[in-house]
Structure formats: C-alpha cells, structure tokens
Amino acid sequence: MKELKERYLERLSELYPTIAKASTEIINLQAILNLPKGTEHFLTDIHGEYEAFSHVLKNGSGSVRRKIDDVFGNTLSSRDKQSLATLIYYPKEKMDRIRQTEESMEDWYKITLYRLIEVCKCAASKYTRSKVRKALPKEFAYVIEELITVRPEVSDKESYYNSIVSTIIGIGRAEPFIVALSELIQRLTVDHLHIVGDVYDRGPGPHIIMDKLKNYHSVDIQWGNHDVLWMGAAAGQRGCIANVIRICARYGNLDILEDGYGINLLPLATFALRVYKDDPCECFKLKGEQNRDINEKQLEIRMHKAMSVIQFKVEGQIIKKNPGFHLEDRNLLDKIDYERGVITLDGKEYEMLDINFPTIDPKHPYALSKDEEEIMSRLESAFLNCEKLQDHMRFLLNKGGLYKVYNGNLLYHGCVPLKEDGTLKSVRLYGRSYKGKSLYEVLESYVRKGFYALNKKEKERGKDMMWYIWLSENSPLFGKDKMATFERYFLAEKETHKEKKNPYYNLLENEKVINMILKEFGLTEESAHIINGHVPVKAITGESPIKCNGKVLVIDGGFSRAYQKQTGIAGYTLIYNSYGLILAAHEPFESTEAAIEKESDIHSDSVVVKRVLERKMVGDTDIGQELKEQIEDLKMLLQAYRSGEITERM
Numbered sequence: 185m186k187e188l189k190e191r192y193l194e195r196l197s198e199l200y201p202t203i204a205k206a207s208t209e210i211i212n213l214q215a216i217l218n219l220p221k222g223t224e225h226f227l228t229d230i231h232g233e234y235e236a237f238s239h240v241l242k243n244g245s246g247s248v249r250r251k252i253d254d255v256f257g258n259t260l261s262s263r264d265k266q267s268l269a270t271l272i273y274y275p276k277e278k279m280d281r282i283r284q285t286e287e288s289m290e291d292w293y294k295i296t297l298y299r300l301i302e303v304c305k306c307a308a309s310k311y312t313r314s315k316v317r318k319a320l321p322k323e324f325a326y327v328i329e330e331l332i333t334v335r336p337e338v339s340d341k342e343s344y345y346n347s348i349v350s351t352i353i354g355i356g357r358a359e360p361f362i363v364a365l366s367e368l369i370q371r372l373t374v375d376h377l378h379i380v381g382d383v384y385d386r387g388p389g390p391h392i393i394m395d396k397l398k399n400y401h402s403v404d405i406q407w408g409n410h411d412v413l414w415m416g417a418a419a420g421q422r423g424c425i426a427n428v429i430r431i432c433a434r435y436g437n438l439d440i441l442e443d444g445y446g447i448n449l450l451p452l453a454t455f456a457l458r459v460y461k462d463d464p465c466e467c468f469k470l471k472g473e474q475n476r477d478i479n480e481k482q483l484e485i486r487m488h489k490a491m492s493v494i495q496f497k498v499e500g501q502i503i504k505k506n507p508g509f510h511l512e513d514r515n516l517l518d519k520i521d522y523e524r525g526v527i528t529l530d531g532k533e534y535e536m537l538d539i540n541f542p543t544i545d546p547k548h549p550y551a552l553s554k555d556e557e558e559i560m561s562r563l564e565s566a567f568l569n570c571e572k573l574q575d576h577m578r579f580l581l582n583k584g585g586l587y588k589v590y591n592g593n594l595l596y597h598g599c600v601p602l603k604e605d606g607t608l609k610s611v612r613l614y615g616r617s618y619k620g621k622s623l624y625e626v627l628e629s630y631v632r633k634g635f636y637a638l639n640k641k642e643k644e645r646g647k648d649m650m651w652y653i654w655l656s657e658n659s660p661l662f663g664k665d666k667m668a669t670f671e672r673y674f675l676a677e678k679e680t681h682k683e684k685k686n687p688y689y690n691l692l693e694n695e696k697v698i699n700m701i702l703k704e705f706g707l708t709e710e711s712a713h714i715i716n717g718h719v720p721v722k723a724i725t726g727e728s729p730i731k732c733n734g735k736v737l738v739i740d741g742g743f744s745r746a747y748q749k750q751t752g753i754a755g756y757t758l759i760y761n762s763y764g765l766i767l768a769a770h771e772p773f774e775s776t777e778a779a780i781e782k783e784s785d786i787h788s789d790s791v792v793v794k795r796v797l798e799r800k801m802v803g804d805t806d807i808g809q810e811l812k813e814q815i816e817d818l819k820m821l822l823q824a825y826r827s828g829e830i831t832e833r834m
C-alpha cells in the first residue's frame with residue numbers, strides 16, 4: 185500500500201516539481217473553492233425544435249436578463265434592459281436592424297459597449313481568471329481582459345477605458361467586438377448544461393440541435409426514449425429504423441433524414457407510390473400544419489403508411505426472436521381477420537379503419553415482401569454508413585447515459601419502474617433480475633454493447649435492447665404499459681389508445697417513495713432532488729411541475745409544438761445557480777424573427793423553487809469535492825518534500 189502511495193507522489197511530483205509549485209497550486213485550488221457555484225441549466229424534451237432550443241440556450245432561461253437586472257437595477261428602463269438582452273442573444277441580427285434607424289451609430293456603439301462590458305464583468309466575476317481567459321474569443325482576448333479586469337494601478341480608469349473603446353470604434357471593429365462580447369456573456373452565464381432526454385423526433389431540426397450541443401462548452405445528456413430509438417437505428421436495428429422513419433414521415437419531417445443526414449429514401453418513395461397508388465391512406469394523415477405542395481404530401485402519406493406496415497412486421501419478428509421481452513401481446517397483425525376487416529383484442533372485436541394491406545400475406549403476416557426486404561436492407565446500410573449520424577450518436581454515447589447524479593440531484597428522462605405499492609419493480613433480462621439503479625445500469629451497458637461489443641451475439645442483444653428501451657413497459661425511459669401505435673392508427677375506439685403510466689407517476693407526491701429512489705441512487709441528503717422529463721406537464725389544467733414539496737421537478741420542456749395545445753404553455757426549464765433552483769415557465773416560441781423584432785423573450789414566469797440559506801460555493805459541489813481531494817494530495821506531496829521522502833526536481 186505504501187509503495188503505491190510513494191509511486192503516486194512520485195508521479196505527482198512530475199507535475200509539481202518544487203515546493204513552490206505545489207504550494208501555488210494549493211492556493212489556486214483553494215481560491216476556486218471559494219468562488220460561487222457555476223450556473224447549471226436543465227432542458228428536456230426538445231424534440232427537434234431547434235429555434236426555441238437555440239433561444240433558451242442564448243437567454244439561459246432568464247439568466248442573462250437576471251444578470252442585466254443585477255448590474256443596472258433601476259438605472260435602466262425595463263425597455264432598455266430588454267433591448268440589451270435581445271442584443272446579447274442575437275447581436276448580428278439586432279445590429280442590422282439598429283443600423284437602419286439609429287442616427288448616430290458612434291454614440292450607440294459607445295453606450296452599448298459600456299453596457300456590455302458591465303454585464304460581462306458581472307458574468308465573469310464568478311470564475312477564475314484562467315477559466316475566463318479560456319473562454320475569451322481569440323481575436324479580442326487581450327482587450328476584453330483589459331476591459332473586464334479591475335486595474336487598481338490605473339488612476340484615471342474612465343479615460344483608460346474610453347480610449348480603448350474609442351480605438352475599437354475608430355478602427356471600425358465595434359460590431360465584431362459587440363458580437364464577441366455578447367457571445368462571451370452567453371457563454372459565461374451558464375456554466376454547464378444538462379439535457380434530460382428527447383432531443384429527437386416530432387420537430388424539424390434534431391440534427392441542428394446535435395450540432396449545437398457538440399459545440400457547447402460543457403454538457404451532459406440523459407438519453408430519452410426517442411434518443412435511444414435513434415441510437416438503435418444508427419446501430420442498424422430494424423425496429424428502430426422503421427420507427428424513426430415512420431415518425432419523421434408522420435410529422436412531415438423526412439427532410440431530416442434526406443437533407444440533414446443524407447439518407448436516401450428514394451427506394452421507399454417509389455415503392456410507396458407503386459404499392460399504395462390508389463389508396464387514400466386516410467389513417468396516415470400527417471401531423472401539424474404542413475405547408476407543402478399536394479403531390480409531396482400525397483407521397484409522404486404513402487411513405488408513412490408503407491413504413492408503418494413494415495414497422496409492424498419487423499417488430500413482430502423482433503418479438504418472436506426475443507421471448508424474454510414478453511411483448512407477444514403487442515403482435516397484432518395475426519389478430520386481424522383480413523377478409524372481414526376486423527381485429528380481435530382481448531376477446532373483443534373491433535373494426536379496422538383500414539384494411540388495404542397489399543404486402544401482407546395473412547398466413548405469414550410478419551414476413552416482409554421481397555420489395556420491403558430490399559428497402560430495409562438498403563436502409564440498414566444507409567443508417568450504418570451515415571457518417572454524420574454515427575458522429576452524433578458517438579457524441580450521445582460519450583456525453584450521455586441513462587441517468588446522472590450531479591451536485592446532489594438525480595437526473596433521468598422517464599421514471600424508475602415501480603410496483604403499485606411503491607417498491608422497486610424487478611425486471612428479468614436475459615435470465616437475470618434487475619431493479620432500480622441496477623436496471624438502469626444494465627440497460628445502459630446493453631446500449632453500449634449494441635455499438636461496441638465484439639461478440640456478435642452480445643452486440644445483437646444490445647441492438648434489440650435499444651428497441652426494447654424505446655417501448656417496453658419495463659423501460660425506465662418509457663414507463664407506460666404499452667405503446668399503442670397500432671391501435672392509434674387503425675382503431676376508432678379511444679379506450680384502445682390508452683397507454684397506462686407506471687405507478688411511479690402516481691407516487692410522485694409520496695415522500696417515502698421519492699426518498700427511497702434517491703437513496704437507491706446514493707443520495708441521502710435532505711436537499712436532493714429528482715429532475716425528470718418525458719411527461720408533458722399540463723399547466724392548462726393547473727398541474728404543477730413541482731412535486732413532493734419541491735423534491736421532484738418534472739420539467740418536460742413542452743418545446744414540442746404538437747403538444748402545446750395539451751400543455752397550454754411551452755413547458756419548463758430549470759436553472760440551478762449559487763442562490764438556488766429557479767423554474768422558468770415558457771410561452772410558445774413564435775420565431776427567431778419575432779424574438780429579434782419584437783424583443784419577445786419566451787420565459788413568462790420564473791418561480792424560485794428553492795432558495796439556499798447560504799450562497800453555494802464551488803466547494804459545495806461535486807467538482808469542489810474533487811478539488812478538495814486534489815488539495816489533500818498536494819498537501820501530502822508538500823509533506824513528502826519537506827520530510828525528504830521526495831526530492832524537488834529543479
């Protein structure tokens with residue numbers, strides 16, 4: 185044991201070769217511990233709505249505006265503060281407009297630069313100089329540092345700053361400088377971003393969101409069921425591929441695949457046009473407002489139906505291949521009487537709203553036709569070989585997981601499967617039982633195996649498991665008793681569409697149950713929270729996202745336009761800064777254009793969920809914990825230098 189310690193100290197002495205260097209590092213780390221905790225920003229269920237996403241990313245769900253309020257208090261009108269906020273979110277676009285009406289741009293630059301520098305100073309004050317320096321845009325790094333640091337040795341500060349600002353304006357660099365400062369403020373306002381699942385599906389730009397996330401300075405992602413669906417598709421799992429394409433078609437978003445990812449859908453299109461030529465495909469109308477031409481719409485509706493039929497077939501095959509999934513009762517194609525146009529479910533007969541299935545052989549309803557097989561095999565290789573998709577999925581794998589414990593909070597997308605009595609539900613997977621945290625962990629390991637396992641069988645299991653995570657009642661990411669896709673397309677009876685939620689969702693107010701879950705994930709402190717997405721909070725009916733006296737926060741972002749009618753708002757996001765937790769309720773996002781022109785911001789309401797008694801410092805966070813350990817190690821090294829166990833390296 186001692187040997188190990190010695191070896192460790194030797195290694196450490198390579199990094200801190202002298203007493204002076206080790207001491208300096210201890211002092212630096214100690215200083216960081218005493219800075220206020222960085223701001224965390226939580227977003228969930230973005231569902232492809234990249235414009236709204238991009239806006240909340242820019243405004244930090246109200247954090248930028250709060251900074252402006254802190255700095256200017258009553259010395260600026262609320263209008264001016266809002267203009268300044270909009271400028272910080274959209275500097276280029278805003279200046280394009282201002283230039284058209286402003287009489288003296290020079291004055292405007294002066295006032296604006298002064299205001300931005302003040303906000304920037306405030307945003308930077310939470311960080312060490314070294315961290316701020318790393319965030320500075322290269323081109324203006326030196327000047328910005330000059331402007332935001334207090335220089336006691338300069339006696340006439342005002343004229344010092346004024347001369348820098350005048351030079352910037354004089355040499356025609358005011359606008360790029362304003363852009364750089366605005367972006368820096370955005371960057372410094374939020375220290376770390378959490379995405380609590382469901383980047384993908386329903387909206388038009390998940391690939392754009394993924395690109396933005398890839399460039400974001402600090403982020404983690406808890407996968408949502410829709411994300412795992414896309415991961416499964418990228419791994420070549422046919423059930424996932426079929427669902428991904430069906431959902432894109434349903435929302436009129438096939439462009440994501442064709443233009444966003446370069447996946448060729450022509451074979452599917454020609455097939456759908458041929459096979460469903462005279463079929464009105466009534467059950468497969470597209471969702472949302474679709475402003476596209478009628479022929480295009482007709483084509484997409486047919487592709488929607490063609491892919492849905494393929495989905496029900498390939499899912500049937502996966503269910504047969506994996507008896508352990510216990511999903512046999514979801515195989516419905518063999519329950520249809522194709523002659524009479526009815527289906528029998530639980531002993532009851534229902535009329536099918538559509539009975540035109542030219543590719544289904546009633547004796548072998550789950551077999552793909554030759555053409556369907558050909559399409560799926562081409563799609564499989566298209567998904568597997570799509571560089572950009574693979575790159576996005578690698579990012580999800582590297583930055584994400586099924587859950588996260590971070591600064592005393594437990595983050596996951598869906599739920600922890602429970603029994604009616606509130607105890608953990610045990611789930612058998614490939615011969616072993618798992619519940620709670622171990623269920624999360626084994627499922628995550630299967631996802632990774634689906635991408636990386638060398639053993640073919642393990643890899644195959646991993647892939648199928650991604651489809652299972654998408655829709656199984658035992659999946660913590662889905663948490664409903666069935667996914668009633670088939671019934672919702674083909675049956676009029678609403679009772680068959682019902683997807684019953686796991687008891688978890690009825691137990692969210694039960695403190696005993698919530699404490700049990702937190703403890704299961706190693707969180708025993710009274711101050712711990714669960715942060716949850718997945719289920720839209722229906723503010724319209726008075727539902728609150730704050731459950732269990734604030735211990736649970738269900739912040740389904742409601743970004744998804746398709747769901748805004750049901751929720752009545754555009755959902756919630758959460759901020760955790762050094763003063764506590766703040767929940768922001770958002771109004772629907774009209775457009776980027778409106779956000780700039782009308783200076784409309786979409787957070788309508790901010791509720792302080794919890795105000796801490798004492799301001800939280802870095803020392804109180806997970807990173808603070810690590811820093812404290814580093815300090816302890818360095819103290820050990822110092823001791824070793826002083827006692828002569830280790831000699832300084834000069």
Ligand SMILES: O=P(O)(O)OC[C@H]1O[C@](O)(COP(=O)(O)O)[C@@H](O)[C@@H]1O
Binds near residue numbers: 382667718719
């Ligand atoms: O509204 P759509 O697109 O028809 O999708 C409904 C389906 O999506 C789900 O709600 C799952 O998606 P979420 O994770 O966004 O809730 C299923 O339970 C349901 O069958």
Ligand SMILES: [Mn+2]
Binds near residue numbers: 408409597661718
């Ligand atoms: Mn979800």
